[in-house]
Amino acid sequence: MSESHGEPYNPAEITREEMPCDVLLVGAGPANLALAIRLKQLVASHNESAADDKKLDPQIYVIEKGAEVGNHQLSGAVMDPRGIEELMPDWREKGFPVEGDVGPGSADKMLKLGETSHKAIWVPPIMHNRGKVVVSLNKVVKWLAQQAESLGVNVFAGFAGAEVLYDGKRVLGVRTRDMGVNKWSEKKGEFMPGVDLKARVTVLGEGTRGSLAKHLIPKLELDKGRNEQVYQLGVKEVWKLGPKGQEKLKPGDVYHTMKWPLPKGVFGGGWIYGMADGMVSIGLVTGLDYKDPALDPHALFQKWKTHPFLKSLLEDGELLHYGAKTIPDGGYFSQPRLSADGVLLVGDTAGMLNAMRLKGIHLAIKSGMLAAETIFECLKDGDFSAQRLQRYQNAYETSWAKEELFKVRNFRQGFQRGEFFGMVNVALGFITGGRGLAGRLSAHADYREYHRLPGEGGTTKPVDKSNFDDKLTFDKLKDVYFSGSKHEEDQLCHLQVTQPDICVTRCTREYGNPCQHFCPANVYEMVPKAEGKGASPQLNREGEGKENAQGLVLKINASNCVHCKTCDIKDPYQIINWVVPEGGQGPVYTNL
Numbered sequence: 001m002s003e004s005h006g007e008p009y010n011p012a013e014i015t016r017e018e019m020p021c022d023v024l025l026v027g028a029g030p031a032n033l034a035l036a037i038r039l040k041q042l043v044a045s046h047n048e049s050a051a052d053d054k055k056l057d058p059q060i061y062v063i064e065k066g067a068e069v070g071n072h073q074l075s076g077a078v079m080d081p082r083g084i085e086e087l088m089p090d091w092r093e094k095g096f097p098v099e100g101d102v103g104p105g106s107a108d109k110m111l112k113l114g115e116t117s118h119k120a121i122w123v124p125p126i127m128h129n130r131g132k133v134v135v136s137l138n139k140v141v142k143w144l145a146q147q148a149e150s151l152g153v154n155v156f157a158g159f160a161g162a163e164v165l166y167d168g169k170r171v172l173g174v175r176t177r178d179m180g181v182n183k184w185s186e187k188k189g190e191f192m193p194g195v196d197l198k199a200r201v202t203v204l205g206e207g208t209r210g211s212l213a214k215h216l217i218p219k220l221e222l223d224k225g226r227n228e229q230v231y232q233l234g235v236k237e238v239w240k241l242g243p244k245g246q247e248k249l250k251p252g253d254v255y256h257t258m259k260w261p262l263p264k265g266v267f268g269g270g271w272i273y274g275m276a277d278g279m280v281s282i283g284l285v286t287g288l289d290y291k292d293p294a295l296d297p298h299a300l301f302q303k304w305k306t307h308p309f310l311k312s313l314l315e316d317g318e319l320l321h322y323g324a325k326t327i328p329d330g331g332y333f334s335q336p337r338l339s340a341d342g343v344l345l346v347g348d349t350a351g352m353l354n355a356m357r358l359k360g361i362h363l364a365i366k367s368g369m370l371a372a373e374t375i376f377e378c379l380k381d382g383d384f385s386a387q388r389l390q391r392y393q394n395a396y397e398t399s400w401a402k403e404e405l406f407k408v409r410n411f412r413q414g415f416q417r418g419e420f421f422g423m424v425n426v427a428l429g430f431i432t433g434g435r436g437l438a439g440r441l442s443a444h445a446d447y448r449e450y451h452r453l454p455g456e457g458g459t460t461k462p463v464d465k466s467n468f469d470d471k472l473t474f475d476k477l478k479d480v481y482f483s484g485s486k487h488e489e490d491q492l493c494h495l496q497v498t499q500p501d502i503c504v505t506r507c508t509r510e511y512g513n514p515c516q517h518f519c520p521a522n523v524y525e526m527v528p529k530a531e532g533k534g535a536s537p538q539l540n541r542e543g544e545g546k547e548n549a550q551g552l553v554l555k556i557n558a559s560n561c562v563h564c565k566t567c568d569i570k571d572p573y574q575i576i577n578w579v580v581p582e583g584g585q586g587p588v589y590t591n592l
């Protein structure tokens with residue numbers, strides 16, 4: 001008997017409510033929250049001396065796809081306080097959450113790892129962390145959101161921006177995601193249409209690989225003449241240390257590691273940051289420009305923890321939290337243009353990340369502040385034309401944020417040409433103010449970097465899960481449990497495979513379906529056809545469709561997704577389109 005079908009969902013025919021505001025901020029990360037705070041500060045000081053008819057009272061809306069601000073925030077993090085100090089000089093007195101100060105007595109070391117050895121090596125002063133602070137970014141943004149709300153900013157958590165609204169090439173605002181649509185694109189239960197949020201200016205601060213920015217940037221040609229963006233994937237756990245571990249690591253201690261277990265030619269490294277309350281933040285970043293389609297960054301992270309240095313730290317501790325997220329690290333030459341008609345880009349969405357230092361929080365805050373200063377001038381003059389918004393770009397070009405990124409402008413691209421080239425380029429970069437071996441090195445998008453399988457028919461090497469002992473090392477499913485990630489199963493899949501046939505034909509043959517390996521949350525699996533019913537883009541409602549030569553189809557476990565965006569970046573054919581799920585769903589990160 002065939003299943004009964006519900007009322008078809010046709011987004012074009014839906015009548016939606018409109019909500020106007022002055023400034024719409026998409027994403028409650030440090031960039032947009034700093035923007036909101038700075039704008040309110042400027043308005044308040046303007047209003048102190050302005051005549052009544054010149055006083056300003058802008059409506060500022062922040063929307064955030066996490067159910068609560070901070071739920072989707074994951075970072076290292078050692079924060080350079082330069083940004084927050086500029087935004088709020090009394091940040092410490094106001095209770096900014098610090099896990100530990102990297103003080104004179106703290107460890108601040110770069111370790112070169114061999115399989116069982118470790119050796120501290122010299123690093124240039126730019127990579128020193130003394131005077132910085134260890135933070136948990138999801139605590140930081142919760143605090144920033146409280147500051148913003150106390151100044152009168154409206155923060156709407158649980159609202160995901162699904163679509164940019166345009167008039168030609170002018171951005172008018174953003175439509176939030178419709179709720180109550182089943183996976184077969186039919187209305188179910190209580191259908192709630194998304195709202196059209198219209199603003200005088202919209203700011204995209206979606207973080208890494210923004211699902212709106214990804215389409216907006218090429219549409220408005222903001223990436224014209226720029227390098228392609230490249231990314232790393234950070235896989236992270238927070239542990240509660242036992243007594244032995246707490247003897248070894250104090251809050252504010254900072255270790256970075258290089259080499260083992262990353263395969264030769266793979267960019268990346270590890271971190272160990274001492275937090276408050278006996279916790280430790282550990283993680284491994286892997287450059288997504290790796291070539292082996294069977295490489296599994298999550299498995300590498302697990303292997304990294306078995307190094308004697310890590311093992312001795314963690315052995316009497318316990319896992320508390322897990323998460324993963326990508327990092328845009330192409331640097332200055334990969335940054336898109338920062339403004340267009342009706343829209344500004346801030347933070348990671350604008351590529352504001354210093355890959356050499358693995359730091360972006362201070363730059364995100366600074367970009368938000370610069371954007372706020374431009375918006376404030378627009379508000380005063382009642383002029384939000386593209387020309388006026390362009391002042392944000394000009395302000396950035398003369399700021400310390402640009403100066404910092406310009407000094408490392410060829411850093412990441414150097415390593416795309418091999419480790420030796422990368423190291424020489426870095427050394428020369430120090431002498432030449434960031435120029436290195438060339439005026440501007442090009443960069444290639446990560447998905448272009450794969451080697452094909454030998455013979456194009458072989459199978460990829462599966463990860464040996466017998467190595468995961470459930471004490472020190474965990475498989476992806478166990479780790480996902482510690483991310484708190486949840487999605488309603490019966491909704492339109494937020495991982496859209498636009499050409500499903502390719503997965504079971506060319507992708508199996510040419511690359512062995514790397515999505516099963518690169519995803520750190522076990523979202524993608526190749527399974528026998530019978531197991532894919534209802535969760536495979538190759539199969540229809542009745543479970544019929546095309547399988548690959550081994551009789552397998554792709555199964556998408558969308559509810560596991562931790563919103564890291566790796567699939568959108570590293571899929572070799574660029575046929576996975578990450579879109580926002582219904583608002584409020586996804587990971588529930590704490591202490592990350």
Ligand SMILES: Cc1cc2nc3c(=O)[nH]c(=O)nc-3n(C[C@H](O)[C@H](O)[C@H](O)COP(=O)(O)OP(=O)(O)OC[C@H]3O[C@@H](n4cnc5c(N)ncnc54)[C@H](O)[C@@H]3O)c2cc1C
Binds near residue numbers: 032325580
């Ligand atoms: C593994 C890792 C380690 C790092 N380590 C460090 C470090 O040690 N020091 C440091 O300074 N920096 C570090 N960074 C970088 C730093 O975290 C980022 O540069 C910074 O968080 C960028 O801030 P943002 O506001 O641009 O974006 P984010 O902090 O990513 O915030 C973006 C927000 O937008 C929301 N959002 C996205 N799309 C939508 C949408 N369509 N609708 C509604 N909401 C949306 C997201 O849920 C998120 O809350 C690290 C990053 C990672 C991933």
